[in-house]
Amino acid sequence: MLPLQADEVVDALDPGAVVVSAAAFLLGFVVVLLLGKTLFVPAVRRVLGSRGFDEVVRSLGTSVANAIVWVAAIAIAFTVAGYGAFLSAFAVFGGALALAVGFAAQDLLGNFVAGIFILKDKPFEVGDWIQWEGNAGRVEDIDLRVSRVRTFDNELVTVPNGDLANNAVTNPVAYDTLRQKFVFGIGYDDDIDEATDIIVGEAEKHEDILDDPAPSVRLVDLGDSDVGLQSRWWIEDPDRGDFVKIRSEYVQSVKEAFDDAGIDIPYVHRELTGSIETIEAIAADE
Missing domain, CATH: 1.10.287 (Helix Hairpins)
Incomplete structure (x- = not known):
């Protein structure tokens, strides 16, 4: 009809x-x-x-x-x-x-929705330094489908927003201060208290390391060849460049102070033992 x-x-x-x-x-x-x-x-x-x-x-x-x-x-x-x-x-x-x-287009729509939630919840913003799934870089742009991150090797990474919204993202610059850590190894014959005083003292001397919270040291490892002392210190207005610079200067100053005090930073010694047997096969002339 x-x-x-x-x-x-x-x-x-x-x-x-x-x-x-x-x-x-x-x-x-x-x-x-x-x-x-x-x-x-x-x-x-x-x-x-x-x-x-x-x-x-x-x-x-x-x-x-x-x-x-x-x-x-x-x-x-x-x-x-x-x-x-x-x-x-x-x-x-x-x-x-x-x-x-x-x-x-379900993946495309998923990234689109994820972009809206990122813009709303603001786990990070343009200019922040973030870490995710073994990657790190500074956020340059947040679009509705993708976010663009410049790595510290000056590479541009285009990341689908779904990857950032559905996985853990670390934002080290979300707050005004950031704690850093580094493990110094000393020999078993060295004085732990003396090494601790040097580590704390060098942190207190550095102008970019905060006095409050104060630097601290913890014994964290008894290794095969060294005793691990973990230094913890805080910096203000964390930025990737400051993070690396302060860490490098501080570790270098502790190393030099250890050398002056005769404190050894040991490295692993390995000794290979055994024997090698050689067999010579002589082909008989036919």
């Missing part, structure tokens, strides 16, 4: 009916569009702003709200004009198409 009977086709082609339908379509479209633009879109932007979302998310929300208003205006206009059956068929087709696209 055809969707439209002959008399329905004739009615639809009647000039008067066409004018009325067109007027109804235009009126419904304009009314819904104006209400959406003046009420719905600004309300969405205000709600996103009140919840602390980033400007990128607010802009995205505004774009989505505008798209919703246009779709709603067209849908309501078709309904008011008397073309609800056409609209229903189009909606079914559009839903099937959206489902197919969703399955095909």
